[in-house]
Amino acid sequence: MLRTVTAPLKNHEEVYDYCVSQYAKNEIKQNFNLLRPAVIGQGYLFVALAQKGGVLALEPIDVSKNDQDKLEDMYELRLVNKNGISRETYDAIRSVSSVCPYCGFGEVSELDHFLAKSVFPELSVCPLNLIPVCHRCNHLKGATNPTPEGNFFFNPYFDSVPHEERWLFARIEIVNGGPKLTYWIDTSAFGDTLAHRLEFHFEKLELCRRYQERAAEILVEMQQHVEMYLSKLGEEGIRLHFVDEAIRWGKKTVNGLEATAYLAASLHDDFCNGNFKN
Numbered sequence: 143m144l145r146t147v148t149a150p151l152k153n154h155e156e157v158y159d160y161c162v163s164q165y166a167k168n169e170i171k172q173n174f175n176l177l178r179p180a181v182i183g184q185g186y187l188f189v190a191l192a193q194k195g196g197v198l199a200l201e202p203i204d205v206s207k208n209d210q211d212k213l214e215d216m217y218e219l220r221l222v223n224k225n226g227i228s229r230e231t232y233d234a235i236r237s238v239s240s241v242c243p244y245c246g247f248g249e250v251s252e253l254d255h256f257l258a259k260s261v262f263p264e265l266s267v268c269p270l271n272l273i274p275v276c277h278r279c280n281h282l283k284g285a286t287n288p289t290p291e292g293n294f295f296f297n298p299y300f301d302s303v304p305h306e307e308r309w310l311f312a313r314i315e316i317v318n319g320g321p322k323l324t325y326w327i328d329t330s331a332f333g334d335t336l337a338h339r340l341e342f343h344f345e346k347l348e349l350c351r352r353y354q355e356r357a358a359e360i361l362v363e364m365q366q367h368v369e370m371y372l373s374k375l376g377e378e379g380i381r382l383h384f385v386d387e388a389i390r391w392g393k394k395t396v397n398g399l400e401a402t403a404y405l406a407a408s409l410h411d412d413f414c415n416g417n418f419k420n
């Protein structure tokens with residue numbers, strides 16, 4: 143399930159100044175200081191637009207190719223670099239969440255530039271443009287930037303995903319001699335913009351397939367439960383257990399892969415009855 147996370151406490155000015163201070167040459171520092179007003183101004187504009195869901199309107203600042211390259215390199219050279227105060231800043235931003243907010247289950251291992259630094263190099267060390275993510279999500283998202291068609295990811299600092307309505311679904315099918323769990327999303331309850339964005343996020347990050355892989359363990363546990371308790375509880379007792387589990391997990395979010403899996407099991411007569419094979 144996609145998550146919202148609390149934004150890092152570090153501010154853009156502080157991080158930018160830390161990074162600049164790590165350069166040895168005065169000439170380079172002076173150049174970065176000349177760029178500072180435009181860079182910091184862009185950071186404020188980005189946040190103001192993101193808070194309204196309007197990052198599509200943001201355009202890169204107009205600087206020379208050489209300055210673009212230097213701003214882009216600042217991230218790797220001065221923030222990710224394993225030594226110094228800047229690395230503490232990197233770690234502090236990464237630690238705002240231990241679970242990847244893009245997929246909702248991956249372990250956070252790195253930072254993603256919500257707006258790619260290749261297009262917006264001036265935001266390469268802007269904390270609110272840096273999202274703690276798992277490696278798989280970061281790899282799949284790549285340098286994808288928002289497009290006018292509304293193709294852009296959920297930003298866990300600024301956007302909220304609907305939690306009241308159910309939009310993640312799963313079904314169990316007995317295929318090739320065993321149960322298979324399949325996930326899908328149904329966004330028909332939402333307006334075009336939200337529906338499109340949710341579909342884009344899921345498709346690009348291959349979340350339905352990854353949920354299915356992730357749920358393999360739950361499926362085995364559910365099967366074991368049926369095998370152990372069917373003779374004692376009967377089909378209805380098994381079904382009630384799955385409903386209880388769906389409710390328990392659903393208290394966290396109804397659109398979680400666990401709640402959805404248990405609900406799917408409760409709705410499948412053959413599964414509740416121990417008929418796992420076709």
Ligand SMILES: [Zn+2]
Pocket residue numbers: 242243244245246247248275276277278279280
């Ligand atoms: Zn992830």
